[in-house]
Amino acid sequence: MTDRPARAGSARYVLFDVDGTLIDAVANQRRVWETWAARYGLDSAAVYEVALRTRPMETFAAVAPERDPQSCLTALHALEDEDVRTGDYTAFDGASELLCGLPAGRWALVTSNYEHRVRGRFARTGLPVPDLVVDAAAVDEGKPSPVPYLLAAERLGAAPEDCLVIEDAPSGVASGLRAGMTVWGVNTADPVDGVHRHFASLREAAPEILAFATV
Secondary structure, X not given: OOOOOOOOOOOOEEEEOOEOOOEEOHHHHHHHHHHHHHHOOOOHHHHHHHHOOOOHHHHHHHHOOOOOHHHHHHHHHHHHHHXXXXXXXXXXXXXXXXXXXXXXXXXEEEOOOOHHHHHHHHHHHOOOOOOOEEOHHHOOOOOOOOHHHHHHHHHHOOOHHHEEEEEOOHHXXXXXXXXXXXXXXXXXXXXXXXXXXXXXXXXXXXXXXHHHHOO
């Protein structure tokens, strides 16, 4: 695992995934999907296993093909919005100090969720929100497509080779790699395939991320 070299003298940018990278939302996601599955009389554990690997519409097609997918999505969104209002969220150790230490205009969030939920979760955890959030509504193709990360770079005015992606999930790692960016993995015991560097925690990675962005 070796970093891709950034261009000498160029500005550096950091693009963060949100859930699993900056905010620990695993219990929240599981609870939402379990509640959704119960409403449709489905096995909650089996549904959650599918949901971990696919986007919602793909999940509905796999676990409830006879149901109207738009109705399924509406029900899921209502549960997610309620969870943002009432659920307990925790930022990963070191997240606040890291984000506050990054240069303004040189970092962004790239999420498969929606911006209003991200802002709600950040407000609950006290994390600062950057000027740019690329969410599910901003793109037609989500991770593992490179489109979300390429769009973030474009809107920041950054070249892909000057961007560092921070991810925890295989689909996000693949997205960053396909975008031609340096990708570091965090918050996993073992490296996700393809990452240029692996850190067991965000706290461990934070000094290196700051060093990358402030050279």
